[in-house]
Amino acid sequence: MAKNRIKNNHGISSKLSTPIMLSVILVLVGYFIWWLNIPFVQDIYTSAAITLVMVLGFQIFNGNSGILSWSYVGFVGIGAFSSAIFSMTPQMKSMQMPEMYPFLVNIHVPFVVALILGAIVAAIIAAVVAWPMMKISDDAGAITQFALLIVIHVILAQWSKVTNGPRTFTLGGQTLTTIWVAMISGVVVLFIAYFFKESSLGLKLRATRDDRYAACSSGIDMVKTRYLSYIFSAAIGGFAGGLYSHYILSINASAFYMTLLFNLLSMAVIGGKMSVSGAFFGTILLTLARQGLRQIEPVLTNMGVNASGSTEIIVAVLMIVFLVFRANGIMDRYELSPSSLKSLFSRKKKAEKKSA
Amino acid sequence: MSELKTTSQEEREVILSASDLHVGYGSVLALHGVSLEIKKGELVSICGINGSGKTTIMRTLAGVLKPKSGKITFKGTDITGKKPEQVHKLGVALVPQGREIFPSLTVAENLRIGAFGCYKPAQYQKDLETMFELFPILKERYNQGGGLLSGGEQQMLAIARGLMSNPDLLMLDEPSLGLSPNRVDQIFELIEELKSRGMTILLVEQNAERAASISDRVYLLSNGRVEFSGKAEDMASAIDVASLYMGGKEEVK
């Protein structure tokens, strides 16, 4: 594995090998699935690609800082609601959400702009609230994050004039996050996450993760490093939220809460949360496991076994069993590179066999 | 070991022996094949500068760290890879570096924890009396919080806590660390007193000369390897070679 690192230093082309290889997998699989033209499979791919963007955004802060950023899913929610508000037509809004503030009703921008605005809103909110929180590490840090998530959740769930409150927020219209949009977003964010990790900010953040005292005494401003990275992570989360809401078309504050956090966290941890490739393979592995089991559920029900809802149980059990044997996830802290591809694939197949 | 039984020392039974210990943190090895043995009633010192692996040896012998390879035998039982509490039950007590007393527990409670695995009321009272005799200060402070004691008093408490289980082997990891000179004298006097009472002691010290002066044998450690082992008297000649390890660097902490 040390070999990978040496290889990465050879030049720009090999530096890019990780995101390029991951993107190639993503695009080839996506193209194949598009060509297959089975809507059900396309749906799985699209939602997996959106989840990938979420996991990558999560990995940016969580993986590189070592602080469990619970609040991340809150920013996914903020992005989901705000981009939806930006992209919906005023008629649709006044029809679906009669209570909404008039100035929000009248905004209407194209989809892509709405996605970016969603990311910006999430980033701004993160920028406003996060500074003092970045000083706290360890468990107190995790609990602060957790508290922030609850604050965001309560506001999303109660602010009727913006989010339609506890009721479902319906976007109406057609699915704007198509398989292509999801795929391209996945590729772009793969590169972003990888470049972030290798950037000077990412390097500093990783240094604070590994030894914050040493990092601080080498002149790294920990709070500032964490702060900027956190905002960046929130922006990607907001973007992912926008993709999600324009795919699923009806959202609710509880979609951006514990269950989502657990999904993202488990994907990141199973994949190996310190690595971009880990986020990628963790997402794929858990999506496949979940979908596979969901196909089995009705079969079991037909056989007379009451299995509805058991998918989550089995996935969680498998995940724990997996972690017993590989606590640092599939990739640990290493990235995919040409030399590690072969060994990794055999490992991944083994893991898949286990969950099937 | 030598077949020639020349001195009474060598006739004694070997109480603890470690052979070819390799111990590491993650992928970094801290000990590269260390072997040592201690006989009943001996006072053996392990010396070396910071980072030479002294504490790693102690923690491995006590079961806190698992060796990657090698074997540890205590009183004829293989204790390699055993848990700390199991090793303790067999009769090894480690007084850890930095004292590590429980600050929010009282002196009494700290001592009680020392006898946790082997509590017998009558024996406990007797041991307590012995401790009060060795460390009168502990009697005075019996119901005070451990964290309120001074550094030297805490060290006394840590040693007393280790002794409360009546160990067959007492391991002291840098008992003089961070203490004022007269406290250090006190600790060394105490170690000699314990030895005269027949206690088998493994002592880790940075202050090699001081440790050697009271020890039967010395192991000199450098970079995770034993550089010298033998009688304390013989170390004088080795000291020139090893002065590198013990010279001015000692002050750097």
Next chain:
Amino acid sequence: MSLSIVIEFIINVLSMGSLYALIALGLVIVYGICKLINFAYGEYITAAAYLLVFCAGLSLPWWVAFVLAILGGALIGFLSELIAYRPFRGRSLDALLVTSFGISIILQRVFQVFISPRPKAVNLPAFMSATISLFGITTPLRNIIVIITTAVLLLVLLYIMQKTPLGIAMRAAAENFTTARLMGVNANLVISTAFIISGFLAGFVCLFWVARTGSVEPTLGASPLLIGFIAVVVGGMNSLPGAVVGGYLYALVANVLSLALPTSLLSYRDAIMFVIVICFLVLKPEGLIRGNYQEERVG
């Protein structure tokens, strides 16, 4: 403001605070020793509550049902540690956290799939819903019961932690796990005991919690868990007295907010609570009562 309002307020704060203190204690006792944020703690409460429903179905006397629910809570605490957490001991903190999260989800789904996704009514003895007149005010009898029960439990726990060898060992292990083991303290014993006490407390919590809600559903444990978190954060993550203080303090603030907030903002009460918590953490990360903080974890 008349005297009766003051008395009512005090009883409300004390009864709510007692319950919250119990909840927080159950979390802290495990956290202190294992450094594990036990998400499954909420499900211990739910499981105990389902046991209560089950016992009612068998038409057992109420006190048998109560005892069984409490023992059931202790049992599930013990088993969850044995089966799920023990393999992870000394592993990565993340793996442990995901596991803890995972156990919580597994148990919730198990309740959903194998019992019922819908709320089930709990039949409690009449005295749990009776009211009592005291100092000129009328209050549910269970408010008084919870205050007294908690006081007794706290005293018992205090005795165990202060006077028994096992309690002393647990305090030692919470301060410095490795050194405690070096003194012969058995790691499994101490950790199992912590989980059993935690489950035991969860059993008590369930009695008073369902007395308020009147029914059990798979996600019952979520709100007590949240409350426990806040109380623990406010009181200090590593201190048992801190957890108790945190529980009562939380009840006090929640009651004050309920009185002081205009109705339009009442639905944001939790958000305001948590903003206070965040400010608190930013200013005082170690909590009100500082335990002896140790970064090293169970190994």
